[in-house]
Amino acid sequence: MDLTLKVWRQKDKNSPGQMVTYPVKGISPDMSFLEMMDVLNEDLLRKGEDPIAFDHDCREGICGMCSLYINGRPHGPERGTTTCQLHMRHFKDGDTITIEPWRAAAFPVHKDLVVDRSAFERIQQAGGYISVNTGGVPDANAIPIPKSIADKAFDAATCIGCGACVAACKNASAMLFVSAKVSQLAMLPQGKAERKTRVENMVAQMDIEGFGACSNTGACAAECPVGISMENINMLRSEYLYAKATSENI
């Protein structure tokens, strides 16, 4: 496959960036999108040019490091897929592909396609944890959890924190991410102790980071590579209202 790539190039945080066009030749349809980028980078290195910086780690779709806004969609055109799991067979020979970084004030561009997602870490640090020591292994039947709740909590826990929800949202809102982290713990007995403070602090941190508000467009859930549901956002809202009305924090 021969392709034309239009890629966002930006030297560093403070430099202005621009779209640069690169031709790539001889791409196998069995390659992943990132392998295609590797081919381009090897070509750039051979020519003595600066390779394109992009985030990646496990390349198995579970770590949440890869990103890329491909042809106007986070993680590209396939649903339920991370960029590393997106294969070139979904493109046609001769296609022009635009590749941009996530765009959000809270995710400043480090270099080229790499954005700083530490805003997510700070939201997690504001309350996305349980502060009890794990201790010994409890008896399996000591803490009964209904199957439906266990399933929902597990589904929320599959969030890999990649930021596609922010990238897809017209408001660059982080509600899907934050809600997955909030509801996952709020539903389980171990998370109940810090339930109210958690949602209050995480929402406050989300606002401090400069993410937008949620308009319920559903773009986040539609683009989420692991299928986090909008139900979590609605759960966050009732958690938030309940916490604000009843918590001890003035």
Add this chain to the structure above:
Amino acid sequence: MNWFTKTFSSTVGRKIVMSVTGLFLCSFLVVHLIGNLQLFRNDGGEAFNIYSDFMAHNGIIRFMEIILVLGFLFHIYDALVLTRRNKAARPVSYANSHPEENSTWASRNMGLLGTVILVFLIVHLWNFFVPARFGGLEAVPDKDYDNLYSEIVLAFKNPIYVAIYVISMIALAYHLIHGFQSAFQTLGLDHKKYTPFIQKFGVAFSILICLGFASIPLYFFFFV
């Protein structure tokens, strides 16, 4: 800031204000449409004129009018604050973006639709509310109430007004199709038992209410 103002100036809290005021304004639409249906009575506007005289002078209605104005003001103010914030959250936009692949047009353009509705609201108040409420109408001969009906007949002979009204009702329908069900989500009211019903009801509500309102200028233009 105390906990109350903190709650309602967060992004989640402001959306709750949008949601509650939005649903309140929906209830106003129902009352307004039911009242206006009297325009279709074949009595030369007598029932409608008595009704509009009551609406312009009754004390309880006066009080509700203040609540209604506050509902509009909070809805518009929070919309402005949130829109500014949302724009600031993405200072650099995408060179190539395909939001139509993941969301509906109406859900992404609530601000635009709302602006159309606001412009309509100003025109509409100027046409009928201001003269009915603050004077400027002729009284019905031998009666102690004003003739708002004749004002409506006159206004809707003008095709420009008819077009403005009908287009605005289309904008309102799209605003409500997203807004009605979205308001329930924003309040965290989401359950597989009743959410599908709310969504279907919201679409039916939006279309029927706006068809009802749009039929008034069309009726007067073509049949009166």
